[in-house]
Amino acid sequence: MKKIFKWILVGVPILLIMGITFIVGGSYLEHRELLTQEKEDYPAPGTIVEINDNGDKLHVYSEGEGKKTLIFMSGFGTSSPVYDFKALYKKLSNDYRIVVVERAGYGWSDITSSCRDIDTVLEETRTALELSGESPPYVLFPHSVAGLEAIYWANLYPKEVKAIIGLDPLTPDYYEKTKEDPPLSRVITLLARTGLMRNQPNVFRDNFPAMEKGHLTEEEAKIAETIFFRRVQTKNMWEEASYLSDNSQTVSEFKKPDSPFHVFISSENEEKYWSECLISFAEETEGEHFVLDAGHYIHLDKPELIAEKSRDLIEKATKN
Structure with a gap:
């Protein structure tokens, strides 16, 4: 009996570990x-450019032939910026x-x-734009942390x-008041890296807002889902989060920009400082603000x- 009990104490955990290793390892390889x-x-729809001596490449997507150039800059953790912004830029690209x-x-x-x-992030953005054939001046459309x-x-x-048109954007004033960091999870990262996330029902639909809100066609959803599975909480996203405090401090050391800072503000953000900081920042740069439901x-x-409102802001900023 003692031998059986000893075998259970030792053998069962070993078998359990072997089983988990088999499942996780198989999922990872698949x-x-x-x-x-x-x-x-599903190759990149835009231009891939090499931005440094290490051979690192960034993707730059563009469309439209207008003389004024709008740059869309994604928020933290958005797996596929091209599809995230599509609902908006399609209304402007003509x-x-x-x-x-x-x-x-x-x-x-x-x-x-x-x-x-x-500094590195900004120079990579500017280099990617230059190498892909784009040239300033620009109107910037940053979302959230961008x-x-x-x-x-x-x-x-x-x-x-020429101007910044922020989409519920982060300002250094807000971060310095709240020190609120992006939510990240080691468990979610593990599920993404091992591929176990693929087995979760509706995980893409429920966690990619453009899909959840019905802005993607069936083919676009299929492509965006493949991007989602390889770009959830990447190493670069974790590092962005760790640098958020330093980056905010760096930006806060400058005065408010001369370019107008216009903002569209979410009414659903429960943090009281959010709208206060954005409205104040906009007013100090002679920008306009819009609180939307x-x-x-x-x-x-x-x-x-x-x-619709961005068209007016763009024309005012670029009329000279």
């Missing part, structure tokens, strides 16, 4: 095979040149080892930025209204 196939089946820059670790861009301090990069850009290179992915809730 996941890697699927990633390889998906990359071949009259403007629209460009979506996918940062390192997002969309079709590489996961890189480059530092995520704001607000910091847009503000920094306008301060360092004022001739390149929408969530944080405001460009998905109110694309028609934002496009």
